[in-house]
Amino acid sequence: MQVFKLCMQIIRKNIPVMLIYVILTAVVTALMVSDIDKEYQKEISFTPAKRSIAFISEDNSLLIDGFREALGQIVNFVELDETQLQDALYFREVTYIVRVPAGFTEEFMKGADVKIDKSTVPNSVSNTYIDLFINQYFNTARLYIKNIDGISQELLVQYLKEDLSKTSNAEVKSTTGKKVTYPTYSNNYFNFFAYTLISVIILGMSMLMIVFNDRNLKMRNSCAPVIPGSINLQFILANLFFTFASWAILVVMSFIFNYKNSLNAYTVYFIISSFIYSFCCASISFLIGNLIKSQNAVYAVCNTIGLGSSFISGVFVPQELLSGSILKIASFTPAYWYVKANNAIAKLTQFDYRHLQPIFSDLMIVAGFGLAFFAVALAIGKRKNYIEN
Amino acid sequence: MIVKVRNLVKRYGNLVALDHLSLSVKEGEIFGLLGPNGSGKTTAINCILSLLKYDKGEIEIFNQPMSPDAYNIKRDIGIVMQNVAVYNELTVYGNIDYFCGLYITDKRKRRELVKEAIDFAGLGEYTHFYPKKLSSGLLRRLNIACGIAHKPKLIILDEPTVAVDPQSRNKILEGIMKLNEQGATVIYTSHYMEEVEQICSMITILDKGRAIVTGTKEQLKDMITMGEKITVETFGLSDTQLSAIKGLPNVISVDYKDNLLVIKSSKGRNNLENILDVVKKEDIRFGKIYSELPTLNDVFLEITGKELRD
Numbered sequence: 210m211q212v213f214k215l216c217m218q219i220i221r222k223n224i225p226v227m228l229i230y231v232i233l234t235a236v237v238t239a240l241m242v243s244d245i246d247k248e249y250q251k252e253i254s255f256t257p258a259k260r261s262i263a264f265i266s267e268d269n270s271l272l273i274d275g276f277r278e279a280l281g282q283i284v285n286f287v288e289l290d291e292t293q294l295q296d297a298l299y300f301r302e303v304t305y306i307v308r309v310p311a312g313f314t315e316e317f318m319k320g321a322d323v324k325i326d327k328s329t330v331p332n333s334v335s336n337t338y339i340d341l342f343i344n345q346y347f348n349t350a351r352l353y354i355k356n357i358d359g360i361s362q363e364l365l366v367q368y369l370k371e372d373l374s375k376t377s378n379a380e381v382k383s384t385t386g387k388k389v390t391y392p393t394y395s396n397n398y399f400n401f402f403a404y405t406l407i408s409v410i411i412l413g414m415s416m417l418m419i420v421f422n423d424r425n426l427k428m429r430n431s432c433a434p435v436i437p438g439s440i441n442l443q444f445i446l447a448n449l450f451f452t453f454a455s456w457a458i459l460v461v462m463s464f465i466f467n468y469k470n471s472l473n474a475y476t477v478y479f480i481i482s483s484f485i486y487s488f489c490c491a492s493i494s495f496l497i498g499n500l501i502k503s504q505n506a507v508y509a510v511c512n513t514i515g516l517g518s519s520f521i522s523g524v525f526v527p528q529e530l531l532s533g534s535i536l537k538i539a540s541f542t543p544a545y546w547y548v549k550a551n552n553a554i555a556k557l558t559q560f561d562y563r564h565l566q567p568i569f570s571d572l573m574i575v576a577g578f579g580l581a582f583f584a585v586a587l588a589i590g591k592r593k594n595y596i597e598n
Numbered sequence: 599m600i601v602k603v604r605n606l607v608k609r610y611g612n613l614v615a616l617d618h619l620s621l622s623v624k625e626g627e628i629f630g631l632l633g634p635n636g637s638g639k640t641t642a643i644n645c646i647l648s649l650l651k652y653d654k655g656e657i658e659i660f661n662q663p664m665s666p667d668a669y670n671i672k673r674d675i676g677i678v679m680q681n682v683a684v685y686n687e688l689t690v691y692g693n694i695d696y697f698c699g700l701y702i703t704d705k706r707k708r709r710e711l712v713k714e715a716i717d718f719a720g721l722g723e724y725t726h727f728y729p730k731k732l733s734s735g736l737l738r739r740l741n742i743a744c745g746i747a748h749k750p751k752l753i754i755l756d757e758p759t760v761a762v763d764p765q766s767r768n769k770i771l772e773g774i775m776k777l778n779e780q781g782a783t784v785i786y787t788s789h790y791m792e793e794v795e796q797i798c799s800m801i802t803i804l805d806k807g808r809a810i811v812t813g814t815k816e817q818l819k820d821m822i823t824m825g826e827k828i829t830v831e832t833f834g835l836s837d838t839q840l841s842a843i844k845g846l847p848n849v850i851s852v853d854y855k856d857n858l859l860v861i862k863s864s865k866g867r868n869n870l871e872n873i874l875d876v877v878k879k880e881d882i883r884f885g886k887i888y889s890e891l892p893t894l895n896d897v898f899l900e901i902t903g904k905e906l907r908d
Contacts (some may be wrong), residue, residue, distance in 0.1 A: 211699040215685065222687040425683035428649050429744075432677045433700035434669035 212430075212440050216417055216447030223416050226508075227409045227455075234405040234459070238466045241397050260335045262305040263289045263297060270314035275366030276346055279373055280307070283342055294328070304330045305339050317347070318362065320354055346373065392475035396555035398463045399479040403486060403524045403544045408515040409455050410490040411497055414448055415507040418498025422593075448491060456487040478554045478568065485572050486547040489579035493543075496586035499593065523548040543578035546571045599661065600625050600752055600783045601646065606655030608641055608807075615641040616652070617807040623752075623785060623800070628778050630798030631787040632894060634904075638807035639787040640680055643756050646785075647677060659752065673701060676750035676782075680757045682741045684729050690740055691716070691725040694747050701748035715747035718773060735766025742770065746777060753777060754785045759793060771797055791894035801894070805902050819892050822900040824850060825865030827892065828873055831885035833857045839880045846872045 262284045266273050277286075287303050297303045308326035316323040325343060329336045349372055353365050420426065421444060430440060460480055464471045497510055519525055521535050522544035528536060539545035550571035557564055601623035608616040616638050623629040631639045644650040646657055648666040657664040659671045684693045694712045702708045716722055719739040729737060738758060746753055755774065759767045775797055778784050788794050794801055795815050802812040811818055825848075835854055843859070844852050848866040852859070863869040870889045877884060898904075 211696055215688070215696055218692065219685070219687040420685065420687065423683070425679055425681045426685065428644075429677065429679060429683040429697070430700070431649055431666070432647055432672060432675065433697070434672040435700050436667075436669070 210443060211435075212443035213447045213450075216444060216451070219417055219420055220413050220447075220451055223413060227412050230405050230408045230412075231458070231462075234401060235462065235466075237401055238398055238462065241401075242394060242467045258335070259283060259285045260305065260339065261285045261287045261303045262307060262339065263287055263294060263303045264307050265291075265294075266309040267311040268309045268313045271362035271366055272314045272317065272350070273309050275362075275369060276309075279346055279370065280339075280342065282373075284339060298328060298330060301330065304333050305336050307343070314362070317350070318354060320351070349373070392470075392473065392479075392555045394467050394470040395463065395473075395476050395479050396551055398466070399483055399551050400524050400548050402459055402463075402483050403522070403547055404515055404519040406455060406459060406483070406487055407490045407493065407518070407544070408511055410452055410487070411494045411511040411514060412507060413451050413455065414491060414494035415498040415501060415511070416504065417444075417448065417451075418495070419501065419504060419507065422498070422502075448495070452487055452491040456484060459483075474560055475554055475557065478557070478560075478565075479551060482547060482550050482554065482568070482572055482575075485575050485579075486543065489543045489547075489575050489582070492579040492582035492586065496582045496589070499586050499589045518542040518544040521545070523552075528552065543575045546574040546578070550575070599623070600627075600659065601629075601785065602656075602658040602661075603642070603646065604656045606642070606645055606652055606657065608638075608645055608650065608652040615807050616645065616655075619655070619804075619807065619809055621802055621809065621812075623783060625783055626778070626781070627800050628774065628784040628786055628798045630794035630801040631785065631804055632789070632791060632794045632798075632801055632898075633787075633804030634789055634898075637789075637804040639789075639804055640756055641807070642804070643754055643785070643787060647675070647754065674751040676745045676748065676753040678742050678745035678753070678755040678758050680760065680787075682729075682737050684737070684740055684744060686729050689726050689728055690721050690732070690743075693729070693740060694743050697744040698747035701750075711747050711749060714749075715743040718746070718776070719743035720769065733766075735762050735769075738762050738766060738770060739773075742773065746782075750782065752783050752785070756787050757789070758786075759788070759790065767793070791898070795894055803894070803898055803901070805898075810901055811897070815894065818894060818897045822892060822897050823864050824862045824892050824896055824900060826863045826869050827890045827896070828861045828863065828870055828887070829890070830859040830861070830873070830877070830882075830887045831857060832859055832882055835859065835882065839876075839882055842876050842880055843873065846876065848872075 260283075262280075264277055264280070264286050266277070284305070287297065289297050289303070294306055298306060306328040308328070310323075310326060313323055313325070325347070327340075327343075346369060349369055350365055353360055353368055357364075431437070460483065463476075493514070497507070497514070501507055501510060518539075521531070521539040522528075522542050523531060523536075523539070524544060528545075528548060531539070536545070550568050553568045553571065557568075599622055601621065603619060603621040606616050606619040607614070619638070619642060621629075621631075621642075631642065633639050641650065645652045645655075646659070646664065648657075648664050648668070659668075660674065662668065662671055664671055685696065688696060691712065694715050695708065698708050698712055698715070702711060716725060719742055721736065721739060721743060724732060724736060724740075729740065732740060738761075742755070742758055745755075753774075758774075759770055762770065771793060774784055774786065778797075786794065786798060799814065800812070801815060801818060802809045803818070804810070811821060813821070840852060840854060843849065843861060846863075846869075848863040848869055850862045850864055852861050854860075861873060870887075874887070876882070877887070
């Protein structure tokens, strides 16, 4: 396995250059993760906002005091006198005015159908929440009064306080009944993956190809008692190993940065998609390696192809924001189909064949690109050998 | 016979690179292929090694027909290319180990052989250096070490001293002779006649793809009419004085240019003495006067009418 080992040493020598791309990915991913985390928290968490209300009570009782105290948990009270109330409501200093009429407690304790007066800002959603709370408080109180004869206000307030302090967890469910997950991170990561992977593979493989296509070294190797097929096989194995290792490292990186958001079915499809794309990258690199003769040219081509295809294919800028003509041009690059497949994966709600079929079609196009590049590279390699002989 | 080449013809389109070339290299020889640039030395070597397809002819190495898949023959051949062919990504040790590893799979044996090759090439201080850090002389030595580390029976060196300083060149030539003393047969190509003259026991002079003469250096020199070249550093020679020199016995040609008088004579015992007599008699003032035996360049010049370095 001399040739295989040699390939590994050549790749190892070029690791510092390749690391630049990996570090860039790591930085972008770290920024992406922190940004997505914030967005994600915003999306999934509920933090009650306290509205400002005015509380006017014409009835003094333990029940009303208890009610005010409980209401104070979800609103801020603004102290206003009678003359300021309408202005405060108009200028949105308060959005809700609660008025407890005189004799309310006495009638309520008797089981009468008495109501609390309210004045609100029209069409305010937050007021519904206050309405719900008030209803909940007095409906619960009514239940106690109805079922416990002669219950005192003090005991009633105590029971209500206990009952209302209890909370329960809510889980957001999708329409299909499955737990909702957010593949935004994986989608963004695996889209950016296209740029990193193609850059790293072009660098690594082209360097290998340049070294192995060196005429003098080729001749020297040909003088050795080694079957050319064995040299070629070891060379192909090394390239495949390098491609696989690059892909695997980048996949592992996606888990390291945000494993919580990566442990889902979407990630499996993203991994499959990136795996197919990685072999397409290998074919492109194989072709480039056959065409290029100097190491400096590799850097130039790597940047041109890596950045160029990424910009027009939606790796950096979402495809939705790119113009139709750019996307038409981009459709001649495998990166476009890869990103398209990834975006489709991110939008999946069900993982059945009907939903997956368009994704597989896109990935087949990526694989087709890979085969086409490989065939062209083989043809060029054969022609070069023919000319050399 | 270690190498036998019969009627080898190689054409590049209309250009005949090798024109019915025949060679025989015996065991233990340092066989020199001498010729100017473009005479077909490298093409001949590439054909011998089956790196190039040829149009006609037969090549046998170790009495077996040579072909690209003659791995048992290749196992005993060491090749040092004209251009340095080493991996810039490997250290000096790594390069020798890699090329040796293509021939020797046993790691322990290989380690010993690599060490020996490093010592032989005098690269002990540079084992961890990358080729880009080496001078051209050291690089050439590394190139040689890579070719001979597996201790081949036949070593082919294609112009190994091109662009090398005199000190490194001497080391390389000494090394080749040492390898030969250790039992290796060597084929050495060069366009430097001094090198070939210095180390080769058998020489073939190539021109335009043809072997024009083959023999030991003595045999080659015997083939030409010139036996001695006498040079006189003088100025202001008259036609009479020149005529007197031209009239001397054995004189083949007289050339007077830039205050240097070069007299070529056929073999004769008193050539220098006769010239000194004329110098004295004609009262020719001179700075230096010296006699040289013919070189391979003179052989080449007499046979082809042009200098080796043309």
